[in-house]
Amino acid sequence: MAPTSQVLTKHSSNVRTIILNRPQQLNALTLEMVSQLLELLNAYEEDPSVKLVIMKGEGRAFCAGGDVAALANGSWKQGAVFFSRAYTIDYLVATYAKTQVSLIRGIAMGGGAALAIHGRFRVVTDNTLFAMPETALGSFPDVGSSYYLSRLPGFFGEYVGLTGARLDGAEMLACGLATHFVPLEKLSLLEDALCKANTGDPEIINNIIHDFSNKNPKLKEKSHYFRLKTINSCFSRRTVEEIISALEEEEADRNMDDWISWTIQALKKASPTSLKISLRSIRAGRLQGVRQCLIREYRIFCTILQGKVCKDFFEGCRALLLDKDKNPKWEPSKLELVSKQMVDSYFAPLDDEDWEDLKLPVRPNLTSYAISKL
């Protein structure tokens, strides 16, 4: 166990624990980390002595996502390498043959959230904070999230994906993103118990987590989840424009509703191009398997990195991560200026000789739980 390693592992007879170890950067994923994770996950799956794999983060975050600031600077082809590995991990986790538990303490955003959500047991706690904040950054919810967001109740996934709304542990449990809620003080006890059980039997693992968990964590008074009815009636609309106008109608009907105003603001602050791509991607994801979702998202992200259609991603990284002026200048600046042809081009194969669609490994023993978790 090298002390500088960004990914640590812990062995306890038949249990392996993977620890994301870049606490200063909230465990944001680097190319080195994704390469290492890929190797580990593959090795554990093949190793007959491994029965259970636990994943967690060092420090106050689970994982804040991909280290995108670094990507925005490099060439798009370097970025493509990073994403093809990151997406392969997501696919591996989604179809993992062994029982796998993620302990999600603190922040789990974007690609960091996906590492856990694709897995079988997703344990959240008091300080868990989930978000897919990509649209504010000029990007879109990727890492297979068009698969799991689209499978949340009603149109909650569209809401979470488009606005970047932050969810806490109780909300994640309520909507199905998490399978269990374990109070913070019991989390390390749970980890010990899982190691001690030394089994891969999902039913036993489930019972252990169940024993530690709070079955009814109270949703906070202002929880988004109480708004599901409004979310369903607005975020089910055909286009982003119609979603916003439905929200504005709702706003007009009620006085001073902070939540609606916040939602509209979040949509207005996001990149118009990103919003349109995101909505289309989530809707497409609803009709596809996780594999197709990742392949589509890879096309989209490569097109974004290529920067031929729109450069909002670079502008978003500049404004939010590098210069931190929090004032991105989106181009096109308005939804109505983003044409259908522009959006279409993100969903088509790239016009580049060297580029090819994401090649995911063939998973021969796809069990049914691996196909659908939510």
Next chain:
Amino acid sequence: MDRVNFRAKVLTGHLKNHHNSTIDLLHTAQCVNYSPPELCEPPSAFNTKALRKLLDGESMDEIDYIFNLMIQSDLFCPRERGGKVFISPDFNKSMEHQREMTMKRINYLREQGAFDGWLTRKGPDAERSGFTRGITFGVYDHSLGIKLGVHFFLWGGAIQFMGTKRHQDKWLKPTETYEVIGCFAMTELGHGSNVRGIETITRYDASTQEFIITTPCESAQKYWIGGAANHATHAVVFSQLKINGVNQGVHAFIAQIRDANGNICPNVRIADCGHKIGLNGVDNGRIWFDNLRIPRENLLNSVADVSPDGQYSSAIKDPDQRFAAFLAPLLSGRVTIAAGSMNITKIGLAIAVRYSLSRRAFSIRPNEPEVLLLDYPSHQRRLLPLVAKTYALSFASEYLKNIYVNRTRQSIKTVHVVSSALKATSTWHGMRTLQECREACGGQGLKTENHVGHLKSEFDVQLTFEGDNYVLMQQISKALLKEILAAKRRNKPVKGLGLEHLNKPAPIIPSHLTSSALRTAQFQTDIFCLRERDLLHRFETEVSQREARGESMEHIFTVTYQIAEDLGRAFSDRLVLQTFLDVEATVPAGSLKDVLGLLRSMYTTIVMEEDASFLRYGYLSTDNAAVVRKEVLKLCSEVRPHALALVTSFGIPDALLGPIAFNWIDANAWSSVKDNDTIKDNDTVFSFFSNML
């Protein structure tokens, strides 16, 4: 609440499903494993999305949006089977429950804005979007599609096409928002296809400026009126119009039959048609009118009107033409049926083909794995030609949609004939396909959740409504005959309906057919044209001989039905081939074009093999017929590697297929039986959340 329970159910399912350690001990014995076709089949040789685009065109996004709306609502009864979520109505519930669910689903879709602009937007794109909606809702449940179809295409269409501005301004908007729920009261107990024979009578009372609608006898009761039994507030009533003792023929009137609270209006009696073999989510009813008075303005007066003092006037003097104009709304119904049939057919084939790519039966040699169903040539022969024909008819129905939405006064006749041909051909094909799929799935085909068997009874009515198929076939032949006789009379070449080939010399069919000749577009076109030409000639000869003998036209058409039917099919098949070739021409050279060519050859070859007219009238010699039969076998084996990609390109989401299309072993595992017990425990655990929703 349901949603939360459902999620709980799904999660519990995952926990219970797998890796039971005691079962591992049994693994020494060989068990049948499910292996997804995606893993075993060769990767698609062509771009499945590009092929789907040829089927659905610009409507693709709208179709997928509608699927999204349905999949995400608990009203559409999501259920987990074998790790996947499926949506399907609960057909095990009572008729009343099914009807109420249909209405709830409609209300939900209305609230999401899914019907916005359906009737109030104008132009080809708006009309195309209307078709897309009507047809796509029907993929989930035929009852939902029909209930919407009656309201928008029949009631809404009657107001659009038979009414004038005063009706459109007053009714279209409230129809779109469902403040008014419409039905279409045309068929009577005593008269169906023969609309001109209906017996309901309407008179005019100049003193009050009202029409009075009467059901004079039991056979005049309105029958099968979709929506009438429970929900409709208004009806378009078809009736003979008697003015000053003169019968002016069939006209249409708007009558309110229920008030806003759902109470039946005075002077109207309504009864239920009862439980049916399918479509129990539609409330078909019967209506009697006891001198019901309606305002004069409620006559749909686009072609004829009655003045306040009771004078009848019509811009169209010929009662035949007037009648044809009245029936315009039925035209859109046929377009919907032709296209909708293809969706049902796609569902059946996607399920049966996927099942046949994961289910095995019998080993050829001892100790060898059993053979995949679709690797049996006989199984290929049962399913793959139907896949090819579904593509052919889907392209044709796209063409029909196009000529409908771009119709002009000149082209309306073509739309009429083409829609009759495709309505009949598509529904026959649909019914046959579902039966074949049912049998191809064996016992699993009998389970309602697997769709293929149940869809048959849901779908069956399509062969009857909007014109009985056999009646339509005869109408096509009559129209074709009229067309060539008119050309002869004017001494001009035949034009329109694709009949231009009649102006050229008859094509010659080689006496010794080869496999490669069979696959050329030239030969295929030649033999289909030859068949149409010859049958038309025979039909014309027979009709004129009988006419010379002094038989009446009515009598002649009743006794010449055999050849008329053959001719109707020949016309349809040639038309379908032509539209297929047109689609192929738009595709650049490459793997997709190759597959299309293969499908076209499969389609034409199978028509030649199956339709007796090719041998009966000698378009194929017995030797050539043997070559055709051999070619079918070859084509099947060539289409086989594309089978999965071809049904994937249909674009029907997994959630709308049945469990046997996927992991049918997990879907039937003991753990899934146990799930049903654990659900009950979870009710209490999750009831907390239900209070919040």
